[in-house]
Amino acid sequence: MELIQRLKEVGTEFFELPEREKEAVAKPADSIDLEGYVTDYKKDGQGRKTWADHLFHRIWPPSRINYKFWPNNSPDYREVNEEYAKEIKKLSEKIMGWLSEGLGLHREALKEGLGGETVEYLMKVIFYPPCPELDLLFGAPPHTDLNGITFLIANDVHGLQAFKNNKWIDVEYDDSGIVVIIANQITRMSNGRYKSGEHRATMDTERTRISWPVFAEPNLDHVVGPLPELVAGDDDNAPKFKPYVYREYKFLKMNKLPLD
Ligand SMILES: O=C(O)CCC(=O)C(=O)O
Numbered sequence: 001m002e003l004i005q006r007l008k009e010v011g012t013e014f015f016e017l018p019e020r021e022k023e024a025v026a027k028p029a030d031s032i033d034l035e036g037y038v039t040d041y042k043k044d045g046q047g048r049k050t051w052a053d054h055l056f057h058r059i060w061p062p063s064r065i066n067y068k069f070w071p072n073n074s075p076d077y078r079e080v081n082e083e084y085a086k087e088i089k090k091l092s093e094k095i096m097g098w099l100s101e102g103l104g105l106h107r108e109a110l111k112e113g114l115g116g117e118t119v120e121y122l123m124k125v126i127f128y129p130p131c132p133e134l135d136l137l138f139g140a141p142p143h144t145d146l147n148g149i150t151f152l153i154a155n156d157v158h159g160l161q162a163f164k165n166n167k168w169i170d171v172e173y174d175d176s177g178i179v180v181i182i183a184n185q186i187t188r189m190s191n192g193r194y195k196s197g198e199h200r201a202t203m204d205t206e207r208t209r210i211s212w213p214v215f216a217e218p219n220l221d222h223v224v225g226p227l228p229e230l231v232a233g234d235d236d237n238a239p240k241f242k243p244y245v246y247r248e249y250k251f252l253k254m255n256k257l258p259l260d
C-alpha cells in the first residue's frame with residue numbers, strides 16, 4: 001500500500017519537467033522495443049482521437065534494465081521502482097500459478113510458457129491531460145494487451161473501462177488496488193481458455209489522469225504458443241493459435257497484420 005503510494009508520487013514528477021528534458025529520453029521511432037518517452041496525439045480510421053504522453057522502461061530482469069530511460073529528477077525513483085518490480089514479479093508469479101492450476105497444470109506452467117526467468121516486466125507511465133472534448137477523445141482506444149499479464153495502478157482520476165456482457169463498465173478500485181488484466185499471450189498459451197480482457201481508458205474534462213501499467217511479457221526471442229499439455233489428444237484440443245516468436249507477434253500486431 002505504502003509502496004504503491006510512493007510509486008505514484010515519484011512517477012508523477014517526471015511529467016512536470018519541460019518538454020525538452022522529457023525528450024532527452026525519447027523513444028527511437030518505430031522501434032519494436034518500446035522503451036523511452038513518447039508524446040502521442042493520434043487519429044484512428046473512425047475519426048476518434050487519442051491523446052497521452054507515455055514513458056516506457058523495463059523494471060525486470062536487472063540485466064535488461066536501461067537506466068537511461070528512467071527519470072532522474074526524483075531522487076527516490078530508482079529505489080521505489082526496483083522495489084516495486086520485485087513485488088510485481090512475486091504477485092505475477094503467484095497469479096500465473098493459480099491460473100495454471102485452473103487449467104489443471106502444474107503451478108509453473110504459464111510462467112515457463114512465457115519464458116520462466118527470462119520474462120520481462122515493462123513499466124509504462126501514462127499521462128492523460130485534462131480534455132474538454134470527451135466524445136472525440138480516448139486516453140486509450142479499446143484493445144487487449146499484447147503481452148502475458150498486466151498489473152495496473154492509477155491516480156485518483158478514474159477512467160479505466162472493461163468490456164463485459166456487451167457493454168463498457170467502469171473498473172472500480174481503491175488507492176491500494178492493483179488491477180490485473182489477462183493479456184493475449186495467456187489466451188494463446190491456454191489455447192483460448194482464458195480470454196484477454198478488452199479495455200479502454202477515458203479522459204477527464206478537468207483533471208489529469210496518470211496510470212502505471214506494468215506488462216509482464218516474453219523476451220523478444222521467446223516462442224509462445226498453446227501449452228503442449230493442452231493441445232494433446234483429440235480434435236477438441238486442436239491448437240487454436242500458431243506459436244510465434246514474440247518479436248514477430250509484436251510486429252504483426254503493431255502493424256495490424258493477420259496472425260492465425
Ligand atoms: O490507463 C489505463 O487505464 C489503461 C492503459 C492501457 O490499457 C494500456 O496502456 O495498455
Ligand SMILES: [Fe+2]
Binds near residue numbers: 144145
Ligand atoms: Fe491496455
